[in-house]
Amino acid sequence: MKKVFAVLLFLVSSISMAGDIAVEDAWIQDAPPAARVMAAYMRIVNHSDHAVTLEAVESDRFGAVDIHATEVHHGMVHMSERRAVPIAPGESLALEPGGHHLMLRKAKGSVRAGDRVTFMLHFGNGDILETVAVVRGSDAGTAGGAAR
Numbered sequence: 001m002k003k004v005f006a007v008l009l010f011l012v013s014s015i016s017m018a019g020d021i022a023v024e025d026a027w028i029q030d031a032p033p034a035a036r037v038m039a040a041y042m043r044i045v046n047h048s049d050h051a052v053t054l055e056a057v058e059s060d061r062f063g064a065v066d067i068h069a070t071e072v073h074h075g076m077v078h079m080s081e082r083r084a085v086p087i088a089p090g091e092s093l094a095l096e097p098g099g100h101h102l103m104l105r106k107a108k109g110s111v112r113a114g115d116r117v118t119f120m121l122h123f124g125n126g127d128i129l130e131t132v133a134v135v136r137g138s139d140a141g142t143a144g145g146a147a148r
Contacts, residue, residue, distance in 0.1 A: 019127055021050035021087075023048055026133035028104070029097075030113045038111065040065075040102035040119065040133050041095045046087040054085045054093065061117045063106025079103070084124065113137030115122035 026042035046052050057065040067082040085100065087093045095101050102119070111117065115135040122128055 008099055014024040021046055021052060021111075021121075021123065021127060021129055023121065023131040024127060026131050028111065028117060028133050028135045030111070030135050030137055032108050036105070038062075038104040038107070039097070040104055040117070041097065042102075042131065042133065043092050043094050043096075044087060044113070044121070045092040049089050051089060052087050052127070054087065054121060055077060055124050057087070057119055058122070059104070059117055059119045061111065062104045063108065064104075065119070066103040066105070067100065068103045069100050080122055111135055 022045040024043045024045065026040065028038055028040045031038050044054060054067065056063050057067060059065050067085055069082055071078050071080060081103075082100070085093060089141045093100060114137070115131045117135065119133060120128055121131065122139050
């Protein structure tokens with residue numbers, strides 16, 4: 001019974017909602033203690049009938065959180081900051097390795113596997129959604145790891 005309750009609690013805590021916007025599977029890949037930059041990933045789902053725009057993200061654990069996109073131009077990989085990312089009605093925005101992601105800079109202390117980091121997502125319509133990302137150990141991998 002305790003095991004079933006723990007699984008249900010995990011499933012409920014891995015989804016955050018504000019109105020018609022939901023965040024699923026928020027996570028951070030751990031990094032060596034001296035790392036200056038980390039990245040966060042998640043899936044943001046727009047369940048509404050109108051577009052929403054992710055405009056800013058903040059966390060009390062990092063001095064700066066930027067929305068970035070990874071792009072390939074002429075065979076070279078580049079990252080560029082995005083000031084706003086629209087999410088169409090009924091669509092989702094995947095923040096994932098090799099694509100859009102949150103660039104985490106100026107860590108305020110160490111961040112280790114198992115830690116939980118709170119993020120505030122700010123949308124153009126004034127909605128603010130709080131979500132929590134779990135820091136995954138390097139053995140968890142980037143897809144389907146143990147910390148899901």
